Amino acid sequence: MSIIIKNCISILDAKWFGINPEATIDNISIDSRSLQNSTHTLFFALVGPNNDAHHYIKDLIENGVKNFVVTHVPPNCEDSANFLIVENTLAALQQFAAYYRSLFEFPIIGLTGSNGKTIVKEWLNFLLSPDYNVIRSPKSYNSQVGVPLSVIAINEKHNLGIFEAGISTVSEMDKLETIIKPTIGVLTNIGSSHDEGFADLEEKIQQKMLLFQDAEVLIYQKSAQIEKHISAKTKAFSWSFKDENANVFVFKKEIASHETTLFYTYKGNSYELKIPFIDKASIENAISCLMVLLYFDYESDAIQSRMEMLFPVEMRLEVKNGINNCTIIDDSYSSDFQSLKIALDVLESQNQFQKKTVILSDIFQSGFPNEQLYAKVAQLIVSNKINRVIGIGTTISEFKDTFSNCITFKTTAEFISNFEKLDFSNESILIKGARSFQFEEIVTLLEEKTHETVLEINLNAISYNLNFFKSKLKPKVKIMVMVKAFGYGNGGLEIAKLLEHHKVDYLGVAFADEGISLKNGGIKLPIMVLNPESTSFSAIIQYGLEPEIYSLKGLHAFLKIAKQKNLSHFPIHIKLDTGMHRLGFEENTVDEMIAILKGNTNVRVQSILSHMATSDDSKYYDFALSQIVLYDKLSSKIMTELEIHPIRHILNTSGISNFPDTQFDMVRLGIGLYGVSNDAEEQKKLENVGTLKSIISQIRTIPAGDSVGYGRRFMADKQTKVATIPIGYADGIARAWGNGVGYVTIKEQKATILGSVCMDMLMVDVTEIDCAEGDEVIIFGENPNVSFIAEKLNTIPYEILTSISQRVKRVFYR
Structure with a gap:
C-alpha cells in the first residue's frame, strides 16, 4: 500500500486539517499501543463504549505518528499532524477498506456461518496455495473492525482472497459485504452461536445471506430455508447427505478409527474421498472445501492428494511458562506476514523482560518478492525492539544479513541439534513457524515441564x-x-x-x-x-x-x-x-x-x-x-x-x-x-475464562463387589469401567466433590467421581463412555462451571477458583 494522504479526503468524505497533504501512507492502525506505528501510519481513532482513541493522539504524535482519522482535532495538536475529520471513525475505516478492495479484480471467497468459518478458511488456504498467492483473514479477524483490517492487507501480488465475516446482530453484514465483495460465497454450518442478536433463525439466515447478494456463486448445504434468500443473479452450488437433487450428493460415509471415507456423485460420476477426521463438524467443513475445489475444476486425484493432508487447525495463540524463567508465545502453526504483525503485538502486550527473541520460519504467501518481504520483516523486528532473531528455513537463511542480530538454521532438526549451545533465559520468546516446520518440537524443548494437568x-x-x-x-x-x-x-x-x-x-x-x-x-x-x-x-x-x-x-x-x-x-x-x-x-x-x-x-x-x-x-x-x-x-x-x-x-x-x-x-x-x-x-453474557484440564492416566474394569479408593467408599454394584485422573485435593479439588457428588467431562459426557478424591488423583466412572488412556478430561470450564460446583459444595465460586494449586501449570492463549 502506498497512498498520498490528500487522496484520502475524497475517499472518506473528510474535512482536511493538516500540515503536509503530500504525506504517504503505507500502514493502517487502530491500536495506539502497537510498536509498528510510524511516520507513514494512518491511525483511525476509534471510539468505543468506554474508550476513545482520541485521548492517545498526543502520545502518538510524540512517538512519530503524523496522520490521523478523527471526529475532532484534540487540543494542542492542531499544528503537529495531518487530520482527516469524519463523523464516525469506524465507518471511515470501513469506507477506506471498501475503496481499497475496489482496486483489485481477482476472485474473493467470502465465508460466513455460525461455526467452521476459520477452519474452512485455513483449509482452503492450504488446499489452494500451491496454485494461488492467497491473502486471507488472519486468525479470526471477522468483525466490523477485523474485516477491514484484513482486506487492507491485500497487495498487488495476491491473486486470490479468502475472508470470513462474522456478525452478532442485524445491520452488520451489509457493511462487511461492501468491504469483502465476494465473488464466491461459502456458507458454513448455521448453529446457535450468537442467537441472542436475532429475532429467530429465519432472521439470522437472512442477515448472513446478505454477504452473498452480489456473489457469482454460493456454496452451501442444500436447504429450502437458505435457498429462498439466494439472490437471482447468484448461482447455487449445493451439497447434501439427503437430497439427491443437490449438485453434489454425498451418499455414504464409512468412519474408521482416524479417517472417514466419503462417497459422492458430481455431474453424473461417482467418486471416493478419504479425509483424516471422524467428527461431524470436520466432515462438514471438509465438504465445504471439496465444493470449492470442484468449482475450481480440480481433478479428483488432486483433490484426494491434497485433502488427505488436511490437519486440525490451531486457532489460538498460547502464552506459556518456559525454561529458565522465560515466557513462551506459542504461535507455532502459521507463518505469514499479517499474522506475524499480530503475534508481535501479543509479544509486546505479554512481555515482562527486557530481552525479546523471535524464532521464525520461512514466511509463505506474503505476496511480496523475497527481498521486499524480508526487508519488511526486518523493519517489524526493529520497530518491535526484538533483541534476537533465530531463523529456520532455507529462504530466511539467505536473508540472514537483513537482520541485525540473527542466527539461522536450514531445518528444525538442525536447530534442535544445536539447542544446548543457545542460551534461553529471562526473556520473552515468540515461536512462529509454518506447519511444515513442526515448531511444536521447539515449543516442547522450551516449555517448562510440569504434570499433565493444566489451567x-x-x-x-x-x-x-x-x-x-x-x-x-x-x-x-x-x-x-x-x-x-x-x-x-x-x-x-x-x-x-x-x-x-x-x-x-x-x-x-x-x-x-x-x-x-x-x-x-x-x-x-x-x-x-x-x-x-x-x-x-x-x-x-x-x-x-x-x-x-x-x-x-x-x-x-x-x-x-x-x-x-x-x-x-x-x-x-x-x-x-x-x-x-x-x-x-x-x-x-x-x-x-x-x-x-x-x-x-x-x-x-x-x-x-x-x-x-x-x-x-x-x-x-x-x-x-x-x-x-x-x-x-x-x-x-x-x-x-x-x-x-x-x-x-x-x-x-x-x-x-x-x-x-x-x-x-x-x-x-x-x-x-x-x-x-x-x-x-x-x-x-460473560465468557468462560478458565478451563481446568487433565488426562486419563489409566483405565481398568472392576467386577461387581469391588471398591474404588480410600475407605472403600464406592462399591460397584455391577461391572464398572474406571478411569484414573492425575488431579486431587493437593491441586485444589475439594474432597467433598467426590463420592458421587461431582463429575468431570470426557468426550462431552459426564463421568461421575467414584469414591474419595485422593491427594493427587481421582477416579471416575466411564462405563458408558468410549474413551482411552491419554484422552482429555475437563475438570471445570463450560461444563461443569465453577458456579455449579460452588452451589453443589455450598460455597462460592471465589473459593473454587482460588483453591487451584500453584503446581497446576497455567497456559494463557488467545
Missing part, C-alpha cells in the same frame, strides 16, 4: 468481560481491576500485563508481596494494596505501591515512616467502614483522622473507598443503599475539610450492575472479569 486461561475472554463491564460505566468513570490471590487463581502477572495493555486505571492486590511481584514483572500501572500490614510499609514505599489505610494506628505508623523518609505527597487510600465491619475508619473516628491529615504534606489522599456487604443480594437492597448514603456523607466530609478532590469508589463487580447510579469516580472489578456473576442473566 487454560482464555485472554480473549478476559478482554471481552472487561469490555462488558466497562460498557456499563458512565463516561470518565475509572476502573480498578482486582488481581489479588494470583488473579483469583488464574495467574496474576500475565493477566496484569493484559490489563495494562487495555489501559485500566488501577490494579488491586491484597498484600504487598503480590504488588511487589507485579512490579518486579514490569507492571507500571498504579497498584493499590488493600490489606497492608504495617511491617510492609517500607517495602510498599520502595516499590511505589499505594497502601489502603484503614485505622488510626495504621495511619500513624505510615505517617511516621513517611516523615522519616521525607516523602512528599505519597499516595494513600482511605478506607471507610460503612457496614461491612471488616476494615475501615468508622464514623466516630473520621474526625480524628481528618485532624491528623490536615496540613500533612508527606502523604496525599489519592482515593476514599468503602466496601459493600450485600451488593449482590436484592433482599438487602435497603442496607446496601444505607452503606452508599453513609459513604457519600463521610467521604464528602473528608473532601470538604481537607479541601481535596480524591477518587471515590465503593462499587464491586455486583455493584457495577446493581447500583449503576452510584459509580462515583471509579469502580472495582473483581470476579466478573473472570467470567463469574451472581446474576443468572448476566452470567449468560
Whole structure:
C-alpha cells in the first residue's frame, strides 16, 4: 500500500486539517499501543463504549505518528499532524477498506456461518496455495473492525482472497459485504452461536445471506430455508447427505478409527474421498472445501492428494511458562506476514523482560518478492525492539544479513541439534513457524515441564468481560481491576500485563508481596494494596505501591515512616467502614483522622473507598443503599475539610450492575472479569475464562463387589469401567466433590467421581463412555462451571477458583 494522504479526503468524505497533504501512507492502525506505528501510519481513532482513541493522539504524535482519522482535532495538536475529520471513525475505516478492495479484480471467497468459518478458511488456504498467492483473514479477524483490517492487507501480488465475516446482530453484514465483495460465497454450518442478536433463525439466515447478494456463486448445504434468500443473479452450488437433487450428493460415509471415507456423485460420476477426521463438524467443513475445489475444476486425484493432508487447525495463540524463567508465545502453526504483525503485538502486550527473541520460519504467501518481504520483516523486528532473531528455513537463511542480530538454521532438526549451545533465559520468546516446520518440537524443548494437568486461561475472554463491564460505566468513570490471590487463581502477572495493555486505571492486590511481584514483572500501572500490614510499609514505599489505610494506628505508623523518609505527597487510600465491619475508619473516628491529615504534606489522599456487604443480594437492597448514603456523607466530609478532590469508589463487580447510579469516580472489578456473576442473566453474557484440564492416566474394569479408593467408599454394584485422573485435593479439588457428588467431562459426557478424591488423583466412572488412556478430561470450564460446583459444595465460586494449586501449570492463549 502506498497512498498520498490528500487522496484520502475524497475517499472518506473528510474535512482536511493538516500540515503536509503530500504525506504517504503505507500502514493502517487502530491500536495506539502497537510498536509498528510510524511516520507513514494512518491511525483511525476509534471510539468505543468506554474508550476513545482520541485521548492517545498526543502520545502518538510524540512517538512519530503524523496522520490521523478523527471526529475532532484534540487540543494542542492542531499544528503537529495531518487530520482527516469524519463523523464516525469506524465507518471511515470501513469506507477506506471498501475503496481499497475496489482496486483489485481477482476472485474473493467470502465465508460466513455460525461455526467452521476459520477452519474452512485455513483449509482452503492450504488446499489452494500451491496454485494461488492467497491473502486471507488472519486468525479470526471477522468483525466490523477485523474485516477491514484484513482486506487492507491485500497487495498487488495476491491473486486470490479468502475472508470470513462474522456478525452478532442485524445491520452488520451489509457493511462487511461492501468491504469483502465476494465473488464466491461459502456458507458454513448455521448453529446457535450468537442467537441472542436475532429475532429467530429465519432472521439470522437472512442477515448472513446478505454477504452473498452480489456473489457469482454460493456454496452451501442444500436447504429450502437458505435457498429462498439466494439472490437471482447468484448461482447455487449445493451439497447434501439427503437430497439427491443437490449438485453434489454425498451418499455414504464409512468412519474408521482416524479417517472417514466419503462417497459422492458430481455431474453424473461417482467418486471416493478419504479425509483424516471422524467428527461431524470436520466432515462438514471438509465438504465445504471439496465444493470449492470442484468449482475450481480440480481433478479428483488432486483433490484426494491434497485433502488427505488436511490437519486440525490451531486457532489460538498460547502464552506459556518456559525454561529458565522465560515466557513462551506459542504461535507455532502459521507463518505469514499479517499474522506475524499480530503475534508481535501479543509479544509486546505479554512481555515482562527486557530481552525479546523471535524464532521464525520461512514466511509463505506474503505476496511480496523475497527481498521486499524480508526487508519488511526486518523493519517489524526493529520497530518491535526484538533483541534476537533465530531463523529456520532455507529462504530466511539467505536473508540472514537483513537482520541485525540473527542466527539461522536450514531445518528444525538442525536447530534442535544445536539447542544446548543457545542460551534461553529471562526473556520473552515468540515461536512462529509454518506447519511444515513442526515448531511444536521447539515449543516442547522450551516449555517448562510440569504434570499433565493444566489451567487454560482464555485472554480473549478476559478482554471481552472487561469490555462488558466497562460498557456499563458512565463516561470518565475509572476502573480498578482486582488481581489479588494470583488473579483469583488464574495467574496474576500475565493477566496484569493484559490489563495494562487495555489501559485500566488501577490494579488491586491484597498484600504487598503480590504488588511487589507485579512490579518486579514490569507492571507500571498504579497498584493499590488493600490489606497492608504495617511491617510492609517500607517495602510498599520502595516499590511505589499505594497502601489502603484503614485505622488510626495504621495511619500513624505510615505517617511516621513517611516523615522519616521525607516523602512528599505519597499516595494513600482511605478506607471507610460503612457496614461491612471488616476494615475501615468508622464514623466516630473520621474526625480524628481528618485532624491528623490536615496540613500533612508527606502523604496525599489519592482515593476514599468503602466496601459493600450485600451488593449482590436484592433482599438487602435497603442496607446496601444505607452503606452508599453513609459513604457519600463521610467521604464528602473528608473532601470538604481537607479541601481535596480524591477518587471515590465503593462499587464491586455486583455493584457495577446493581447500583449503576452510584459509580462515583471509579469502580472495582473483581470476579466478573473472570467470567463469574451472581446474576443468572448476566452470567449468560460473560465468557468462560478458565478451563481446568487433565488426562486419563489409566483405565481398568472392576467386577461387581469391588471398591474404588480410600475407605472403600464406592462399591460397584455391577461391572464398572474406571478411569484414573492425575488431579486431587493437593491441586485444589475439594474432597467433598467426590463420592458421587461431582463429575468431570470426557468426550462431552459426564463421568461421575467414584469414591474419595485422593491427594493427587481421582477416579471416575466411564462405563458408558468410549474413551482411552491419554484422552482429555475437563475438570471445570463450560461444563461443569465453577458456579455449579460452588452451589453443589455450598460455597462460592471465589473459593473454587482460588483453591487451584500453584503446581497446576497455567497456559494463557488467545
